[in-house]
């Protein structure tokens with residue numbers, strides 16, 4: 001085995017509310033199946049539901065220049081793409097698969113709140129859901145099947161147990177730094193709970209700062225910056241894993257216009273998206 005993962009291994013992707021998961025997955029899908037300069041190309045089964053889901057998001061972003069809405073629990077789409085070598089001796093061969101769900105950050109965070117947290121050793125634990133849970137998608141017709149918090153948790157556990165490596169997407173502008181850090185730490189602990197110490201040591205984990213078009217590092221390395229953004233998760237990895245990568249990327253482009261909405265600045269999707277470093281976290285695994 002030359003890289004950190006093997007061709008049939010799967011890599012999971014996690015990130016909190018608004019960390020940029022949907023946009024990153026969409027841009028990866030679009031760019032790496034076209035001419036983006038990278039060692040890996042994306043291959044998606046055109047008859048899969050991932051393909052349909054991502055094509056719809058590509059249309060939204062690339063043709064209508066609209067940002068996706070926050071992902072809702074009933075949208076939590078399974079995403080699977082294969083990463084294929086584009087060059088060299090292994091050209092055309094599969095490197096690994098990115099296999100995740102486009103998790104709604106809100107559901108992830110609810111599932112990992114201390115009161116709801118089910119350890120993998122206690123899968124029967126009871127989840128409390130409050131009456132006004134934001135996870136209950138209000139459906140006036142009452143006909144749609146909204147996955148409960150428990151079933152989202154099952155999807156999360158599936159990835160946590162089966163993936164051979166992980167990408168943690170970090171929002172540099174997250175209002176509550178502590179919420180983002182504790183979510184990632186709890187996911188990290190669940191990854192740890194499902195593995196032997198030696199398997200954990202060999203599990204590659206990649207920390208990625210999204211929205212780097214708005215980030216200005218002075219004399220700091222990206223690793224130092226990540227250590228500040230998610231201090232608890234950073235210190236967890238420092239004694240748990242051997243293979244840890246630190247990256248930053250942006251999905252939309254540099255110098256994009258922003259529209260002020262109240263106290264929020266919302267990026268304006270440019271006509272030509274010029275994402276940067278989007279393949280780096282994936283290339284770390286090979």
Ligand SMILES: Nc1nc2c(ncn2[C@@H]2O[C@H](COP(=O)(O)OP(=O)(O)OP(=O)(O)O)[C@@H](O)[C@H]2O)c(=O)[nH]1
Nearest residue numbers: 018019020021022023070071104105211250251252
């Ligand atoms: N400046 C900048 N902003 C970005 C970038 N990517 C995402 N954003 C902003 O972050 C917001 C959230 O991005 P999404 O991809 O919807 O985030 P998400 O992780 O899917 O969020 P949930 O579905 O709520 O979990 C977007 O609406 C943008 O405002 C980027 O590359 N640069």
Ligand SMILES: [Mg+2]
Nearest residue numbers: 021022070071
């Ligand atoms: Mg989303």
